[in-house]
Amino acid sequence: MSDDTIRLATIGRIIRRRWRLLAVLAVVGALFGYGTSALIPPSYTASASVLLPGQWEERELLTQVDISTSSTVLDRAAATLGWTGVGGSELRDRVSAKAADGNIITISGTADTPERAQQLSDQVVRQFVTFAARIVGDNSDPEAAARPEALRQMVVQTSRRITELAATADPGRSVESVQTRTELAKLRTALQEAVNKLDQAAPTTNKANMVVMGPATRPTGEAPPTRVQLTLAGALVFFLLAVIGHLAAARMSRRLRAEPEIAAALGSVLLGTVDVPDERPAHRPEGHGPRARIRRLLGIDTRWDTPAPQSSGDEADRQIRYRRVCARLREQLPSPRRLLVVVPDGDEIARRAAGRLVDEAESDPSSSSSSRGYPMLRVVGVSVDRPMVPDRDNESGALVVLSAGSWTAGELAGIAEACADAGHEVVGIVVAGTVRARPAQSPGRPPDDATLVLAVRGHAAGGSA
Template sequence: MSDDTIRLVTIGRIVRRRRRLLTLLVVVGALVGYGTSMLLPPRYTTSASVLLPGAWEERELRTQAEIATSSVVIDRVAAALGRPKVSGVELRERVTAEVADGNIITVSGTADTPEQAQRLADRVAQEFVTFAAQILGSDTDPDAAARQEALRQLVVQTNRRITELADAADPGRTVESVQTRTDLEKLRTALREAVDRLDQADPASDRAVKADMVVMGPAARPAGEAPPTRTQLIVGGALLFLLVAVVGHLVAARMSRRLRTEPEIAAALGSTLLGTVDVPAGRPAHRPAGRGPRALARRLLGVDVRWDLPAPRKSGDEASRQTRYRRVCARLRDRLPASRLLVVVPDGDEIARLAAERLAAEAASDPSPGESSTGYPTLRVVEVPVSQPMLPDRAEEFGALVVLSAGSWTAGELAGIAEACADSGHEVVGVVLAGTVLAGPTRTAGRSRPAAPALPTADDATGVPG
């Protein structure tokens, strides 16, 4: 697993190098969203408000909101709209009630057309007000009302009796009579205050106020569809496919087992690194013919180019790049002077193939052709498939030089190439890594180089599958 930190530059690299594939996936996601919108009919939602006069606690308001969506109210709505066959569960899913500020309950209805949604919201509000008034009105206890009326009649009779006692007392002739009249008046006042407090505490009057609910006008006809709309589904499908594609690229990169560092690649091949060479970016890669429709589709989608490789670094001029190739040839000469080697390139590694061809051309341009003991080795380029690597048996060649690009192959694939070299009798004398660079200014290398001879392909090597 790669330990590279996922940064915005990584996301930008994915979008830039996989833009064709991402564009196709976005279009497919939009089509999937459009197909989903065709399966889901459009829905319209509108609301009606019900005002609850009086003093209500928050708990009571929540209870009234539950009553608005109760089965009794919903069944009455279905019967009033002429839809008795519609189940209460189905209709209840289209009706919601919420408590708003100011003792207001908002009742919402969802239907297939704006007209049906408006009728549903209005009917639910009306049936809710009717049912709530019935509940509040039925809370009055007939026995309690009768007892309260009897108490009022008793208070009236007591007032009359107090008046008779006050008139019967000797008005102002004795101290006892004055005191009696004063006590009777205090009793009359206390009794009147008790009756007033009893009237004020009457729950029936409070229920009457609360039962007077008001529908605050008809529901507005909806002008647009309720979410998710067709546009939202199309955009959501496109974004979902784009997100899945980007996340998939990131997960694949994190789980990748391709070797990137020089020591890991050299250890997998069981050899040493002889150097690194540069291949100018943008140079046309000559791909073998007959790759089939799958390879054509990969080229059209742009997935035949690795996206997780870093951007090519800047390079010097042609002379500096040629110097790298000559140094590799010099190291080969020091190891195996005047010998013949196979240059093994994994099939499909175009960067490595270009580097191997350049390296063979440099080796062919021996700077001291008259001194055979100090000349460059003769190199022959062969491409081997990594799935079933096979090399020609040892004949004139005395070893194999593996040329490949970093970050393209796993340890198992490179170990297979090393085993194929050992089976054919070729010792891996070294490893050369090839990388792409931005081409710098062109400058002559100080001497003219002869034209590179025609190089044999993998088909010319005995035992190499075409």
Template structure:
């Protein structure tokens, strides 16, 4: 298909011409989403917040969030729930923890009822705080704390002894006494700085602050289901089926091998394009003939009409359409004066059948011969199936004129049609393309039939034989 398959106007054409089929697919998609919602149990999610007092780095907060969903905490929660068949592995898929602003860890739980979801979130927060307090508290060694306190007491006693020695020294009478007092003051200053650094390095006080985590109230009972809800599944199913249908139409049109241009059709049939004629779009031949349940279903769904053909252009009045038919007859007369031709129409091409019948009527209606003594060729219309083309043997007809509409047949189908013409002894003398148009307003007073015939000339028109 041409590049117009990716344009919005093409999508609009699909929606407009396939609205019945798309509506049915949307309904089927909605039912599919509803059925899926019945298979999936409802889910409710709520969360509880845990405040971590003190100064925490972002890396430490992420570590605490990982601890909140660790196997130890989850196993404790599963044991506290006491639900049969619920273990830590299954419960780990229903709980999450993430870092929020302000040193807050948000712990979430999902269950099939609002009450269970609330209970699960509260248990997760409580077990997390308990386990975190144990981890931080176990890092403090009692023996190390006792040794550290003893060291402080020894430093205090040493500081006092230094002060006593400084007082006992002869203040300022000899150089040695001054030097001794100076060394003692330096030693006491160094001891005090060491004690200050030791107090700063003591993690006991900081851990005591950090270990005091607070659960900020119970979890809120959820008022609605967690996504995807039943409404979302129904809407998603309808939208999914609609998108698949539209994309399927575009892919099928892109992969279509039906010929659309005059040159491609003429090359496939091995003949010359003699002109194009118009058929009003409101005529009933738009729909292909067919009976039976399949044809009825196709007609009800609106898939019996091609969607990928462009919208019919607006035509002039009846006189302008009649002029196109007469020009094609004039070109046939110039090629084959006073001859009989077989007009071949592919079976199922209702537009081409209407055009061929009118072309035969126009040719039969010309009873006035030209100056050369010849008139339009006599045309006989026949329909042949494209799947198994078969034409009657040559009798009085000189050749075959193929009338068809663009965008309906592949190169292989048209090649088989041309071979069937050759096998039956009919030479393909030309091709006429039929297209649908929207009828324009009738012209008030046009030329009469003899006058219009007199105006005909073998010159090419805008949609006739390319020059």
């Protein structure tokens, strides 16, 4: 598993290098969402509001919300509507209610047509108001409704009788008469406070007088999710799944990137790294079949997780790296040999680096003299699925050239075993990487890092001009 941190640059690289595949998957997701919308019938939602007068606590409003969507209210609404195959249990999934600020309960109904949605919302509101009034007892029990008024009249009569008793009491100023009038005054005050409390409690009994704030408005558009929303959601989901799949594959990748790991998998030593200018390959090694054309069309014939090429020096700097590799190879061999340069099939960077190594070995001026020159190299391609290396003939060793981050430890071990089966010892490994070449300097313009030297007459530094 790769331990690289997932950054926004990584996601940007996925979009930049896999935009064709992501676009195709987004279109497939949009088609999937459109097909899903065709299977889901359109729905419409209408809402009506009910005002609850008086003072209501939050828990009381929540109780009224539950009552509005209760089975009793929905069963009565379904029976009144008389829709075929639609009962109270079916309306439970179509009706919702919520409490808003200002003691307002909003009841929403969803149906397959705007007309039905409007009828459903209005009917549920009507049944809710009727059922709530019946619970409180408004206009359902005349005797209970008349009891507060009768009690009020009785209190008034009692207060009047107390006043008469106080007036007919002993007009003298004895202690007993004063105490009697005081007790009667206290009794009259208590009765008056009871009447006041009864008047204050009267609005609570009128809470059942709910006000319907007009009929439900007929909806003009579909309720979410609409067909457009499902189409866009399908495209977005498929796009995100594709990006997440790329990230997961990169995290789970077992391709070797570190040079010590590559050397350990092949069981040999690293001779060095070489640079290859980043340029579009001239041919596609995947073939020309239908699958190869589809891969090229979708842009998946090249890897996306390779790092961006780094800036490099000029051609002379790159040539020095190849010469150093050839020099180390010459020092490691006891005598001049002919070696096979083994390149995994499909590794275009390694193939170009191997060709450059062969050219550098052939251009060695010491190869024609009596001194030891560079080994003679011959490039062969080896399939990583079923590696097969030519048998030992004139060559007596193998030099493996590959790019980092392209092959797993098992694939490299298979190449090493194929070399051993053919009688070739892996004498070294060369890792190739892409770099961004500098633009060529114009003939009449000196390089940026050139130092201009002013030739003057005179002696050395410190002399007179």
